[in-house]
Amino acid sequence: MNEKQEATRVNGIDMNVLGKTVQAIKDDPELGRCRFRVRNKWLDANHNRTRITGFYGAKEEHEHKQTFELHADEPPILAGGDEGANPVEHLLNALASCVTTSIVAHAAVRGIVIEELESELEGDLDLRGFLGLDPDVPKGYTDIRVKFKVKTDEENLKKLKKLAQFSPVYNTLTNGANVDVQIEAK
């Protein structure tokens, strides 16, 4: 017990907290069900704002300690005012952050110490799809490349690549999700 308390953090993550969460979900799988939420408001032209205040998980509502506010816009050549990253850049951010967290957390659980970790992502998108100029051109990203540079023992690198596959955003992007869109009058 004392030993566990001493070695409580790996890669900065409190292993006691993470361990308790994992054990609780093992004991009661229902605790694993989460529902994440955002609210978005169109401001003007291509500029809109998202607010994130809380989520449902472990059978109850949780408030974030602050309201997160995110802005999206388009650059001038896409008829925007460049007041925020554009939506497809936000998508790459979601992927980058998720794969990073997945690698770091799963490495911690396995006792793999990471000193530094950085990534560069790029995604290919042909605007002819979005603009409806050619129905044969995909509207979304076709290929996304994620390149990590990690400072850790050489022997860990191959293991880390496998850990990336636990990422929820990676899995959503590669497997797809059901997305239901409803529109009603305000």
Place this chain on the structure above:
Amino acid sequence: MNEKQEATRVNGIDMNVLGKTVQAIKDDPELGRCRFRVRNKWLDANHNRTRITGFYGAKEEHEHKQTFELHADEPPILAGGDEGANPVEHLLNALASCVTTSIVAHAAVRGIVIEELESELEGDLDLRGFLGLDPDVPKGYTDIRVKFKVKTDEENLKKLKKLAQFSPVYNTLTNGANVDVQIEAK
């Protein structure tokens, strides 16, 4: 020509700029190819930061007018410090902003005036997938629901729903993308 200049903005979007972009890509499809990029750095535990400085499109590099910085973290029950939206919340933000922009811009092109537009999104995610507790549980979002409330003429509502399908993020999420992850030593 004068008439066009008078009616230059619909839903706040400069139709001359958008029209020129569309015409240029029609004339030279190669101009439509874009490559968006982000760089991410792990800071500590579940906290990481993305920076977005520019992108490639219309056959050249473009710098954003400012560097966009986005933080991701996890809430306390997921062993984080809650210093930013978490990655799967960022994913919902990407979807919300993209479908919003797609509806507003495509409506503008069709002369559909939108007065107000808001959305609420929620996504279902079972942590047992991410945590590796059950290989049969999907690691990503299974279902995402997007609910828009729009102030516009009643007759436009059905048309707007179809316009959502032009969204690149919506298409990436529903169709999936190839995601290649590489890891090398730093």
